[in-house]
Amino acid sequence: MLDTLLLSRIQFATNISFHILFPTITIALGWFLVFFKIRYDLTQHPVWLRAYRFWVKIFALTFALGVVSGITMSFQFGTNWPGFMEKVGNIAGPLLGYEVLTAFFMEATFLGIMLFGMKRVSPKVHTLSTIVVAVGTTISAFWILSLNSWMQTPAGFELRDGIVYPTDWFAVIFNPSFPYRFFHMLLASGLTASFLIAGVSSYRLLKKDDKHAPQVTLKVALTVAAILAPLQVFVGDLHGLNTLEHQPQKVAAMEGAWETEKGLPLVLFAIPNEHTRSNDFAIEIPKAASLILTHDLEGEIKGLNEFQGEHPPVKPVFFGFRIMVGIGMLMIIVAYFSRFTLWRNKKLNSWQLKLLVYMSFSGWIATLAGWYVTEIGRQPYLVSGILTVEEAVTLVPSSNVAISLAAYLLTYLVLLVVYIKTLFYTADKAVQVEEYDYSTMPEVSNA
Amino acid sequence: MLSPEMLSYIYASLMALSILVYAILDGYDLGVGILLPIKHDEHANTMIASIGPFWDANETWLVLAVGLALIAFPAAHSIILQALYLPVTIMLIGLILRGVAFDFRAKAKTKRKQLWDTIFKAGSIISAFMQGFMLGLYVMSFEITVVSFTFAMLSGAGVVAAYTLIGSAWLILKTEGELQLKAIQWCKTAGRITFLGVIAVSIINPLINNDVYTRWFESNLFTLLLCVPLLCLSLFFIQDKTLKRLVLTPTKRAWQPFIISACIFGLCFFGLTYSFYPFVVPGQLTIFEAVAAPESLNFLLYGVAIVVPTIITYTIFSYRVFWGKVQPLSYY
Numbered sequence: 001m002l003d004t005l006l007l008s009r010i011q012f013a014t015n016i017s018f019h020i021l022f023p024t025i026t027i028a029l030g031w032f033l034v035f036f037k038i039r040y041d042l043t044q045h046p047v048w049l050r051a052y053r054f055w056v057k058i059f060a061l062t063f064a065l066g067v068v069s070g071i072t073m074s075f076q077f078g079t080n081w082p083g084f085m086e087k088v089g090n091i092a093g094p095l096l097g098y099e100v101l102t103a104f105f106m107e108a109t110f111l112g113i114m115l116f117g118m119k120r121v122s123p124k125v126h127t128l129s130t131i132v133v134a135v136g137t138t139i140s141a142f143w144i145l146s147l148n149s150w151m152q153t154p155a156g157f158e159l160r161d162g163i164v165y166p167t168d169w170f171a172v173i174f175n176p177s178f179p180y181r182f183f184h185m186l187l188a189s190g191l192t193a194s195f196l197i198a199g200v201s202s203y204r205l206l207k208k209d210d211k212h213a214p215q216v217t218l219k220v221a222l223t224v225a226a227i228l229a230p231l232q233v234f235v236g237d238l239h240g241l242n243t244l245e246h247q248p249q250k251v252a253a254m255e256g257a258w259e260t261e262k263g264l265p266l267v268l269f270a271i272p273n274e275h276t277r278s279n280d281f282a283i284e285i286p287k288a289a290s291l292i293l294t295h296d297l298e299g300e301i302k303g304l305n306e307f308q309g310e311h312p313p314v315k316p317v318f319f320g321f322r323i324m325v326g327i328g329m330l331m332i333i334v335a336y337f338s339r340f341t342l343w344r345n346k347k348l349n350s351w352q353l354k355l356l357v358y359m360s361f362s363g364w365i366a367t368l369a370g371w372y373v374t375e376i377g378r379q380p381y382l383v384s385g386i387l388t389v390e391e392a393v394t395l396v397p398s399s400n401v402a403i404s405l406a407a408y409l410l411t412y413l414v415l416l417v418v419y420i421k422t423l424f425y426t427a428d429k430a431v432q433v434e435e436y437d438y439s440t441m442p443e444v445s446n447a
Numbered sequence: 448m449l450s451p452e453m454l455s456y457i458y459a460s461l462m463a464l465s466i467l468v469y470a471i472l473d474g475y476d477l478g479v480g481i482l483l484p485i486k487h488d489e490h491a492n493t494m495i496a497s498i499g500p501f502w503d504a505n506e507t508w509l510v511l512a513v514g515l516a517l518i519a520f521p522a523a524h525s526i527i528l529q530a531l532y533l534p535v536t537i538m539l540i541g542l543i544l545r546g547v548a549f550d551f552r553a554k555a556k557t558k559r560k561q562l563w564d565t566i567f568k569a570g571s572i573i574s575a576f577m578q579g580f581m582l583g584l585y586v587m588s589f590e591i592t593v594v595s596f597t598f599a600m601l602s603g604a605g606v607v608a609a610y611t612l613i614g615s616a617w618l619i620l621k622t623e624g625e626l627q628l629k630a631i632q633w634c635k636t637a638g639r640i641t642f643l644g645v646i647a648v649s650i651i652n653p654l655i656n657n658d659v660y661t662r663w664f665e666s667n668l669f670t671l672l673l674c675v676p677l678l679c680l681s682l683f684f685i686q687d688k689t690l691k692r693l694v695l696t697p698t699k700r701a702w703q704p705f706i707i708s709a710c711i712f713g714l715c716f717f718g719l720t721y722s723f724y725p726f727v728v729p730g731q732l733t734i735f736e737a738v739a740a741p742e743s744l745n746f747l748l749y750g751v752a753i754v755v756p757t758i759i760t761y762t763i764f765s766y767r768v769f770w771g772k773v774q775p776l777s778y779y
Contacts, residue, residue: 061550067503068546074513079535080529092745093518097747100514104507109758111501120768149656166742194457261504394525396532404536411540415547419509422554 005393007401008080011408012400015072017368018412022066025368027141027186028193029059030134032113034328035220037130040125050213054430055191058423061117064226065419067108072408078184081382081391088164088383090146091157091172099143107136145185149178151383152374153246164386180239181374188370190224191331192363197221199336199360200427218356219342225335232328237292243377244293246422247384249307252375253317255289256282259303264289269322272314277305309378312379320372322438334359361420455633455734458725459643461751462512463725467716469508471709476502478569479616480545482633485564486662490626495549495567497621497773502549504762506542515764519744523727530589531581538577545570559604572607579606586652588721588729598651611637613712615616616704620694627697635690642683645715649676652722658730659722668752672721679714682707701746 002010033056040048074096077085085092113121113129121129122264148291157164166172201218244251252258256267256279260292266288270279304311338356348356382389394401476498483491500623516524528535545567568716583602587595615637618630653660666672686707693701727731738744 042487043740057554064546064550067506068543070755071506071510071542074517075528075535075539077517078513078524079532082525082529085517087524089518090740093739094743094747095519095749097518098750099756100507100511104510105504105754105758106761108504108507109761111503113768116500117768119774138683163740166746169746184614235678249608262599367512378759388708394529396529400532403533407536407540411543418551418555422551426554 002398002402004396004398004401005390006219007398009347009389011401012076012080014071014405014408015076017074017371018416019066020367020371021203021364021416022062022256023141024068024189024363025062025196026066027137027189029055029062029196030137031190031195032128032197032220032224033059033128033304034134034352039128042407043213045188046284047216049397050211050322052218053215054213054426056115057426060111060199061419061422061426063107063111067106069412076103079395079396081392082394083387084382086405087387087392088151090163090165091150091154091300094136094166094169095143095147095150097349099140103136103140107133107140108121110136117184139281141185141189142182143248146173147282148176148177150175152378154386155384157212157420162447177239177242180235180242183235184239184370186234187228187235192230192367193357194335195223195331195363196361198225199358200423203360203424204427204431205348206350206357207428207431208355214345219347221341222342223330224336224341225269229328229332229335233332236328240293243303243374247377248302249304249311249353250317250374251293252302252304252307253312253314253377254321254373255293256314256318256415257289257303258299258305260300260301260306261303263287263409264293264299264301266292267417272318273295274314290295293306310324310380317373317377320369320376323369324366324373327362327369327441331359331366370429448741448745451738451741452735454519454741454748454772456740457748458738459630459725460746461664461733461755462515463720465469465508465515465718469505469512470716471504471712472508474610474614474712475617475705476505477545477714477736478610478612478637479569479577479617480567480614481575481611482614482618482630483564483568483571485561485568488560489630491564493622493626493773495552497618499549499767500765503544504765506546518747520727520732520734523732523734523737526728526732527589529584531584533672534577534581534584537573537681538581541570541573541577543570546573560768574608575602575610578611579603582606582719585729586612586656586722588731594655598655599643601647601651605641605648608644609712609715612641613705613708619697620701620705623697623772627701628694631690631693631697637689638683638686638690640678641711645679645683645711646775649669649718656722664724665674675714675718675721679711679718686711746759 009271034056036048036052038153039045040052053437077092110129110132113126116132117129118126150172153176155175156163156166156168156173158167159165177246197217199219201214201221204214204217240251240254251439255264256270256272257264258279263286265284265286267279268285270282272283273280287297290301291297293299293301336353337347341352379383380388380390382392456519478605479494479498483494485491513524516527526565540557548563548567548570552560552567557561580599580603583599584590586602587598615630615634619627619634620628622630653663682687689700689707693699693704723729725735727734727737
């Protein structure tokens with residue numbers, strides 16, 4: 001029988017991994033909807049309204065999954081990690097509180113108007129509601145990433161009798177890693193949504209959907225992806241440098257660097273071995289890691305051996321990092337290649353469309369891999385240097401956690417399959433529908 | 448900076464307010480889910496449409512209530528949630544299933560629609576029952592005995608009935624014709640069952656719980672306190688009369704049953720909080736002992752002071768936008 005600690009960790013990882021899939025889409029998809037809606041308001045061209053109507057359905061579905069999987073999180077702090085709130089609740093509490101107050105209610109309330117209120121409010125109020133929902137999702141990301149970053153790089157606090165008390169809220173919220181992690185995540189969301197829109201639009205085109213809307217959304221999505229992908233490399237690099245400064249053991253695990261070295265090679269592939277404390281089957285580029293991390297061929301990087309017993313498990317961080325970067329590179333290539341082809345030939349041929357369909361959820365994999373790097377990279381701590389994961393765990397018997405974990409796993413697995421199937425089924429239905437009848441377009445009312 | 452004592456009062460009131468608002472608002476949409484007919488497609492669509500724009504925001508009050516417990520009374524939050532580990536899990540899975548079923552039913556293949564309706568209904572019943580079950584265990588100080596378990600089951604059934612009451616009252620307000628007449632019947636039945644439930648709990652609770660007995664029957668304010676159950680009981684009778692009238696004149700003051708139900712919720716909730724105040728974990732922990740650090744609660748209070756009135760304003764705005772009898776749900 002596994003113990004409560006391990007089961008609780010698996011359960012939390014399962015919950016948060018499932019949850020993050022949906023906000024990752026909605027944070028950016030909300031802004032895509034704002035763009036479609038404003039284009040429609042300005043041009044009155046029905047294609048923008050059609051793009052909006054199709055994607056607002058996907059947004060609603062995705063948002064609902066995000067909400068319900070998010071509610072479980074607020075309970076799990078108490079059920080599985082009581083030590084977390086006991087120790088750092090004075091910091092975590094207000095940050096979570098501000099998220100609920102400034103984001104959740106706003107999103108949920110205006111979502112109702114955005115989804116079902118087009119005929120009941122004026123076009124202006126409707127567009128405004130769409131904007132408010134997008135702002136809400138972004139504010140939500142702001143607070144939760146502030147808290148997560150504080151757990152990585154705590155600041156603005158003091159310890160009294162072993163409990164954390166805030167001393168400077170500005171330093172707490174804008175802790176050292178927060179700006180980098182926040183923008184890294186916003187861009188990840190932008191790329192995830194772009195590739196989803198590109199993928200589903202391509203799917204519709206492959207199904208011989210000859211309407212204008214999927215072509216337009218494909219073009220918009222590829223343009224956005226081509227802009228955001230290189231930007232993400234830049235922000236990711238800054239984030240890495242920040243991590244090197246504040247969490248060098250995480251960077252050492254990402255790079256598979258065991259010994260402190262000047263002129264550290266970049267390990268392209270290897271299997272890190274924690275018993276021999278070295279890499280098996282390594283393929284390396286000499287001095288490249290030092291160049292990337294210190295912008296100097298002979299720069300010194302601290303190795304894992306400097307942090308014996310205090311560093312994270314190496315393999316998941318090492319591989320997670322490579323998966324994230326690998327998919328990121330693939331995204332840049334595909335985005336540029338597709339956008340360029342679209343510009344030259346005005347359309348993509350069937351294998352190019354198929355490639356984009358396969359890439360529909362590439363953002364999910366890269367985002368999850370990235371989160372595993374940063375979260376596992378914080379181990380064995382829950383809050384860097386202050387609280388270990390082990391200290392925070394619940395006293396609930398392991399059998400109970402095993403039951404709840406099994407129930408969540410089953411539920412999430414089913415929902416994930418149904419979500420993806422419904423997404424493409426919605427696309428199928430959109431293919432079959434004839435052009436919308438213009439006479440049913442919303443009447444302008446000032447109610 | 449406000450003192451810890453003052454902060455305890457403020458945050459306890461806010462938490463109580465969130466729980467009450469949650470029970471009323473998510474109560475009606477859970478109630479509509481409990482009542483959802485599986486086969487009668489047309490009515491099912493109208494019923495779902497009546498809660499469509501609201502359920503999401505309604506559920507957020509639960510997040511706020513749990514969030515406030517977590518932030519302001521973290522020790523209580525962890526004691527309560529660890530004691531209720533499995534019921535919480537079951538309730539959450541119920542809420543997850545019903546939340547997604549709401550969306551899937553509209554988008555899935557037609558042949559699957561009935562399945563999602565069933566899941567929506569089941570999820571609503573499970574969530575409502577578990578909330579009542581946990582309330583029962585809370586009242587019994589989380590004892591694991593046959594008596595407390597039976598009481599919790601009774602309490603679970605009571606909450607299902609109460610949510611059905613307010614859910615059908617919501618439908619009376621939002622629908623017309625055949626469905627509205629049906630809702631009046633549901634409301635009548637649910638009202639009577641809830642009535643019995645409230646009486647049973649009100650008698651059992653002080654009998655098995657000494658502290659509660661003292662609070663009510665040996666209080667100087669006994670005569671004043673007596674007004675609460677009396678008012679509550681008379682509301683049930685007024686409700687019954689109103690429903691009889693509504694059968695004859697269904698368009699006149701269709702909002703009455705909902706307001707009466709909400710008042711019943713308020714009175715029952717007052718009775719409950721009065722029974723345990725100032726304890727946040729019955730018999731174990733008071734709000735003054737459990738309260739978090741003043742520097743954190745003061746910091747959050749700025750947000751509360753500005754944001755809570757704003758939330759109430761745009762919630763009212765949203766209800767006004769969707770005022771009147773329900774229209775078929777469409778995304779445009």
